[in-house]
Amino acid sequence: MIVAIGLLVVLVGTVLFHVYSPWWWTPIASNWGNMDDTILLTFWITGAVFIAVMLFMVYCIYKFRHKEGRVAHYEPENTKLEVWLTSITAVGVAAMLAPGLIVWNDYVTVPEDAVEFEAIGQQWSWTFRLPGEDGKFGTVSMKDMNPDNPFGMSADDPNGQDDVLIEEDEMHLLKDQPIKALLRSVDVLHDFYVPQFRAKMDMVPGTVTYFWLTPIRTGEFEILCAELCGVGHHAMRGTVVVDEQEAYDEWLSDQATYAELVEEARIRKENETRLAMN
Amino acid sequence: MMVDVPVAEVAEVELYHAKSYWTKYVFSQDAKVIAIQYGGTAVAIGLVGLVLSWLMRLQLGFPDTFAFIDATDYYQFITVHGMIMVIYLLTALFLGGFGNYLIPLMVGARDMVFPYLNMVSYWVYLCAVLILVASFFVEGGPTGAGWTLYPPQSITEGTPGSEGGIILMLVSLALFIIGFTMGGLNYVVTVLQARTRGMTLMRLPLTVWGIFVATILALLAFPALFVGCIMMTLDKLLGTSFFMPEMISLGQQLEYDGGSPILFQHLFWFFGHPEVYIVALPAFGIVSDLLAVHARKNIFGYRMMVWAIVIIGALSFVVWAHHMYVSGMHPYFGFFFATTTLIIAVPTALKVYNWVLTLWHGDIHLTQPMLFSLAFLVTFINGGITGLFLGNVTVDVPLSDTMFVVAHFHMVMGIAPLMVVFGAIYHWYPKITGRMLHEGMGKFHFWVTFLGAYTIFLPLHYIGLQGVPRRYFEFGDTAFIPDSVTTLNAFVTVVTLTVGFAQIVFFYNMWRSYKHGKVAGDNPWGATTLEWQTAETPPGHGNFGEELPLVYRWAYDFSVPGAKNDFIPQNMPPGPDTNNH
Ligand code: HEM
Ligand SMILES: [Cu+2]
Ligand SMILES: [Cu+2]
Numbered sequence: 088m089i090v091a092i093g094l095l096v097v098l099v100g101t102v103l104f105h106v107y108s109p110w111w112w113t114p115i116a117s118n119w120g121n122m123d124d125t126i127l128l129t130f131w132i133t134g135a136v137f138i139a140v141m142l143f144m145v146y147c148i149y150k151f152r153h154k155e156g157r158v159a160h161y162e163p164e165n166t167k168l169e170v171w172l173t174s175i176t177a178v179g180v181a182a183m184l185a186p187g188l189i190v191w192n193d194y195v196t197v198p199e200d201a202v203e204f205e206a207i208g209q210q211w212s213w214t215f216r217l218p219g220e221d222g223k224f225g226t227v228s229m230k231d232m233n234p235d236n237p238f239g240m241s242a243d244d245p246n247g248q249d250d251v252l253i254e255e256d257e258m259h260l261l262k263d264q265p266i267k268a269l270l271r272s273v274d275v276l277h278d279f280y281v282p283q284f285r286a287k288m289d290m291v292p293g294t295v296t297y298f299w300l301t302p303i304r305t306g307e308f309e310i311l312c313a314e315l316c317g318v319g320h321h322a323m324r325g326t327v328v329v330d331e332q333e334a335y336d337e338w339l340s341d342q343a344t345y346a347e348l349v350e351e352a353r354i355r356k357e358n359e360t361r362l363a364m365n
Numbered sequence: 366m367m368v369d370v371p372v373a374e375v376a377e378v379e380l381y382h383a384k385s386y387w388t389k390y391v392f393s394q395d396a397k398v399i400a401i402q403y404g405g406t407a408v409a410i411g412l413v414g415l416v417l418s419w420l421m422r423l424q425l426g427f428p429d430t431f432a433f434i435d436a437t438d439y440y441q442f443i444t445v446h447g448m449i450m451v452i453y454l455l456t457a458l459f460l461g462g463f464g465n466y467l468i469p470l471m472v473g474a475r476d477m478v479f480p481y482l483n484m485v486s487y488w489v490y491l492c493a494v495l496i497l498v499a500s501f502f503v504e505g506g507p508t509g510a511g512w513t514l515y516p517p518q519s520i521t522e523g524t525p526g527s528e529g530g531i532i533l534m535l536v537s538l539a540l541f542i543i544g545f546t547m548g549g550l551n552y553v554v555t556v557l558q559a560r561t562r563g564m565t566l567m568r569l570p571l572t573v574w575g576i577f578v579a580t581i582l583a584l585l586a587f588p589a590l591f592v593g594c595i596m597m598t599l600d601k602l603l604g605t606s607f608f609m610p611e612m613i614s615l616g617q618q619l620e621y622d623g624g625s626p627i628l629f630q631h632l633f634w635f636f637g638h639p640e641v642y643i644v645a646l647p648a649f650g651i652v653s654d655l656l657a658v659h660a661r662k663n664i665f666g667y668r669m670m671v672w673a674i675v676i677i678g679a680l681s682f683v684v685w686a687h688h689m690y691v692s693g694m695h696p697y698f699g700f701f702f703a704t705t706t707l708i709i710a711v712p713t714a715l716k717v718y719n720w721v722l723t724l725w726h727g728d729i730h731l732t733q734p735m736l737f738s739l740a741f742l743v744t745f746i747n748g749g750i751t752g753l754f755l756g757n758v759t760v761d762v763p764l765s766d767t768m769f770v771v772a773h774f775h776m777v778m779g780i781a782p783l784m785v786v787f788g789a790i791y792h793w794y795p796k797i798t799g800r801m802l803h804e805g806m807g808k809f810h811f812w813v814t815f816l817g818a819y820t821i822f823l824p825l826h827y828i829g830l831q832g833v834p835r836r837y838f839e840f841g842d843t844a845f846i847p848d849s850v851t852t853l854n855a856f857v858t859v860v861t862l863t864v865g866f867a868q869i870v871f872f873y874n875m876w877r878s879y880k881h882g883k884v885a886g887d888n889p890w891g892a893t894t895l896e897w898q899t900a901e902t903p904p905g906h907g908n909f910g911e912e913l914p915l916v917y918r919w920a921y922d923f924s925v926p927g928a929k930n931d932f933i934p935q936n937m938p939p940g941p942d943t944n945n946h
Contacts, residue, residue: 090731090736090739092813093816094739094743097816097819098437098745100626101747101823104823104827106825108824109847110824110828110830110831110849110853111827111829111830111831111833111852112763112830112831113845117763119763121759122759122760122762122763122764123940125757125759125760126754126763126764126830127752129757129760131751133750133751133753133754134748134750136750136863137713137746137747138369138751140717140718140746141743141746143721144721144724144739144742144743145749145817147721147725147727147732148724148729148739149731150726151660151724151726151727151728151729152729152731153661153728155731157545157728157922158728158924158931159660159661159726159727159728159923159931160662160726160727160924161662161663161923161925161926162661162663162665162726163665163666163923164646164665164666164667164668164669165665165919167589168722169666169669169715169718169719172714172715172718173711173715176710176711176714176715176822177711179709180708180710180711180753181707182485182756183753184707184757185705186759186897187701187703187757187758187759187760188700188704188758188759188826189760190757190759191696191699191700191703192700194696194759194762195696195699197695202620209613210614210615229611229612229618230618231615232618239617242846244524263374268581270693273612273613274517274521274523274612274613274614274615275515275517275518275519275521275523275524275612275614275737276517276518276626277498278766280766280834282763282831282832282845283832283845285652285762285763285764286762286763287762288693289691289692289693289764290693291610291626291627292610292611292612292626293610293612293623293624293625293626294610294627294693295487295926296693306914307844308844308845309843309844312454312834312845313766313767313834314515315440315510315511315515315518315764315768315836316518316523317440317518317521317523317524318435318436318437318440318509318523318524318525319523320440320836320837320838321436321834321836321837321838321839321840321841322841324843326697329759336738355663
C-alpha cells in the first residue's frame with residue numbers, strides 16, 4: 088500500500104512539477120520556434136506514456152501485492168498484445184521523428200538570402216568578422232596570426248580589404264535578416280550558443296562549421312560557450328545585439344574594415360618613427 | 366519452454382584447486398572470489414566518484430563559498446567523477462562483479478573456462494584503478510578535459526592536467542580495456558561452452574543474457590576507445606597529428622597540422638554509445654529476474670525479451686553520432702542517426718512494457734529487490750523518455766550541452782542501473798554470505814535513495830531546458846538565469862548530501878548482517894535459477910556438489926497451475942509435483 092502510494096506521489100509530483108515549474112525555456116528570439124514546438128510535441132507524447140505506464144504500475148502494485156492465498160497467473164507470453172504494443176510505440180515514435188527531421192532539414196538548409204558573418208572562438212573570448220561590401224571574406228591563416236594581425240588576414244587578398252573586423256565580444260545582427268553564422272576556432276573546441284536563439288554549433292579548429300537563423304526581436308542576448316574548452320570555459324561570454332535597421336547601420340558605421348585598420352596602424356607607426364627621430 | 370530438450374553431454378573438466386591462503390583468497394582463480402574482488406574495488410573507487418560529486422554539488426549549490434574549489438578543481442572533479450562512475454564503477458561492477466559471480470553459477474558451470482586469465486583480468490583492472498587514483502598526485506593533477514577527453518583541449522595548455530594527468534588517464538583506460546578483454550573473453554566463452562546439460566540458450570536466465578550480450582558489445586566497442594587512447598597518447602608524446610589540426614594555443618603556434626578533432630569524437634562515441642548499453646543490458650537482465658522472482662510470475666514474453674536484448678545490442682552500434690549532432694560533423698548524418706536512435710526506442714519500450722506486464726496478476730512481494738526494481742522502472746522510464754528528446758536531432762540542438770543532458774544521463778544510466786545494483790545486492794547477498802540483509806534498514810535505504818535521487822535529477826531537466834549549460838564552474842551574472850536557479854541548486858546539493866550519507870546505513874547493514882543477519886538457507890526467495898540450488902550456501906569451490914545439475918526447464922516456472930510449489934527450479938525433473946512441465 089505504502090509503495091503504491093509512494094509511486095503515485097512520484098507520478099503526481101512529477102506532473103505538478105512540470106506544470107508549475109518556474110523554469111522553462113527563455114522567450115525565443117529567432118525563427119526556430121519549430122524547435123520549441125517539437126519539444127512540446129515530445130513532451131505531450133512521452134508524458135502520456137509516462138503517466139499511463141506509471142498508473143499501470145501503481146495499479147498492479149496495489150491490486151496484486153502479496154496476500155495470503157494469492158496465486159499469480161501463469162502466462163508466458165501474449166504475442167497479440169506484444170505486436171499491438173510494438174505497433175503503437177512505433178507510431179508514437181514516428182510521430183516525433185517526422186517533425187524532428189523536417190525541422191532539421193530546415194536547420195541545415197541555409198536560405199539563399201542569408202547574409203554571412205563569422206564568429207571566431209579562442210580561449211576564452213569571441214571575435215567576429217563581416218565580409219564587407221563585396222560580400223566575400225578574405226583568406227585568413229594561422230601562420231599570419233599575430234598581435235598586429237589578430238585575425239590572420241592575408242595582406243594581398245583583395246576580398247579581405249573591406250572585411251569588417253570586430254575585435255570585441257559584442258556582435259550586432261539585423262532583425263528579420265536571415266543570417267548564416269560561420270564558426271571557426273583558433274585553438275580548441277568551442278560552441279556558439281545563445282539560448283534565446285535555440286541554435287548552437289561547435290566550433291572546430293581546422294574547419295568551418297555553420298548554422299543559420301533569423302533574429303525575430305530586438306534585444307541584447309548573451310553568448311555562452313557550450314563546449315568545454317578549458318578552465319575559462321564558463322567565463323567565455325559575449326553579447327549579441329539584435330537591432331532595427333537604423334541602429335544596426337549606426338553600429339556598422341562605427342566598425343573598422345581591415346584596410347582601415349592597416350592604414351591606422353601605418354599612420355601610428357609613422358608617427359612613432361617620427362617621434363623617435365625628433 | 367514447454368518441450369523437453371534432449372540433454373547434451375558435456376564432459377567434466379578438471380578443476381583448478383588452490384593450495385594456500387594466497388592462492389585461495391588473494392591471487393584466486395575462483396570466479397566467486399574474483400567477483401568479490403572486482404565488486405569491492407569497483408565500490409571503493411565508486412565512493413571516490415561519489416565524494417567528487419558532493420564537491421561538485423557544493424560548488425554548484427554554494428558558489429563563492431568554498432575557497433578550496435576553484436575552476437581547475439571543478440573541471441578535474443567532473444572528469445574523474447564521470448569516468449569513474451561509467452567505467453571503473455558500473456562497467457566493472459556489472460561485468461567483473463555480477464558477471465563473475467553469476468555466470469558460472471547460473472549456467473551450471475564449475476567456474477569460468479579460463480580461470481587463470483580471469484585472475485589476471487582483476488589484477489590488471491586494479492592497476493588501472495590505482496593509476497587513475499595516482500593522477501591526483503602528479504603535478505598538475507588529473508585531467509580536467511571532461512570524461513569525453515575531447516582533443517585538442519585534453520592535451521593542450523589551458524586545460525587542467527594536460528601534462529601528466531591526461532597521460533595517466535589514457536594509460537589507465539588502456540589497461541582497463543586490456544583487463545576487461547581478458548575477463549570478457551571468459552564470460553563469452555563460458556556462456557557458449559560451459560553450460561550444463563539441458564541449459565539451452567533459450568533457457569538461460571535473462572541475467573545471463575544481459576551480461577552475455579553486454580560483454581560482446583564491450584569486446585567490440587572498447588577497441589575503438591583503445592585506439593583512440595593510443596593515438597592521443599602519440600599526439601601528446603610524439604607530436605603526431607591524428608586529432609590535432611593547426612592551432613594556436615594561448616598565443617603559441619603549435620607544431621600540429623592536419624589532424625581531425627572530430628575523428629576522435631567518432632572513435633570515442635563508437636565506444637561511448639555501446640557503453641551505455643554495456644551498463645544497461647546487465648541491469649535489464651538482472652531486473653527481469655528480480656521482478657519475476659519477487660512477483661512470483663514468469664517474466665512476460667521471455668523470447669521477446671531475449672530478442673530485444675540482442676536487437677538493442679546490435680542497434681547500439683549504429684547510433685553513436687547522436688552524441689555529435691552539434692559537433693560540426695556533416696549535418697546530413699543527423700537524419701540517419703536520429704532515425705536509428707528513435708528506432709532503438711521501440712525494442713526498449715517493449716522491454717519496459719514486458720516488465721510492467723510481469724507485475725500484472727502477479728503475487729507481488731514488496732521485498733527490497735522488488736522495491737529497487739520498481740525504482741529502476743520509474744527512473745529508467747523517466748530517463749528513457751528524455752532520451753527521445755535528445756535523440757531527435759532537432760530537439761537536441763537547444764538542449765545539448767545543457768543541464769538537461771546531465772539530468773537525462775544520470776537518470777537513465779546513473780540512477781537506474783544503480784537501483785538495479787542495490788536490488789541485486791539485496792537479492793544475492795543471502796547467497797554470497799548465507800545471511801539476509803536487515804529489512805528495516807533496507808526500507809530506509811530504499812526510500813531515501815530512490816526519492817532522493819529522483820528529486821536531485823528531476824528539476825535539473827528544467828533548468829537545462831531554460832538553457833543553463835553543463836560543465837560550468839559558476840554561472841556568474843547571466844541575464845537569462847534567474848536567482849531561483851541558485852536556490853534550486855542549493856536545495857539539490859542538500860538532497861545530494863542527504864542521500865550520500867544515507868548510504869552509510871546500507872554499508873552498515875552489509876557489515877552487520879554478515880555476522881548477525883538472519884540465516885538465509887539455500888533458497889530464501891524461492892527462486893528457480895541454478896545458483897539457488899547449490900548444495901551449500903555460500904557455494905563452495907566448484908559451485909555444485911558431486912554432480913553438475915541437469916536442466917529441464919526455463920528459468921521462469923513460477924506459479925505453474927497444478928504444481929506443488931509456486932516455483933519449480935530449473936533442475937527439477939518433470940513429475941507429479943511439477944504438473945509435467
Ligand atoms: C547521486 C549521485 C550523483 C551525483 C549527485 C552526481 C552529480 C554530478 C554532477 C554535479 C556532475 C557535473 C555536472 C556539470 O557541471 O556538468 C556530474 C557529471 C557526470 N556524472 Fe554524475 N553524479 C552522480 C552519480 C553518477 C553516476 C552513478 C554516474 C554513472 C553513469 C554519473 C556519471 C556522470 C557523468 C558521465 C558526468 C559527466 C562528466 C562530464 O561532464 O565530463 N554520475 N555528476
Ligand atoms: Cu569555448
Ligand atoms: Cu567553452
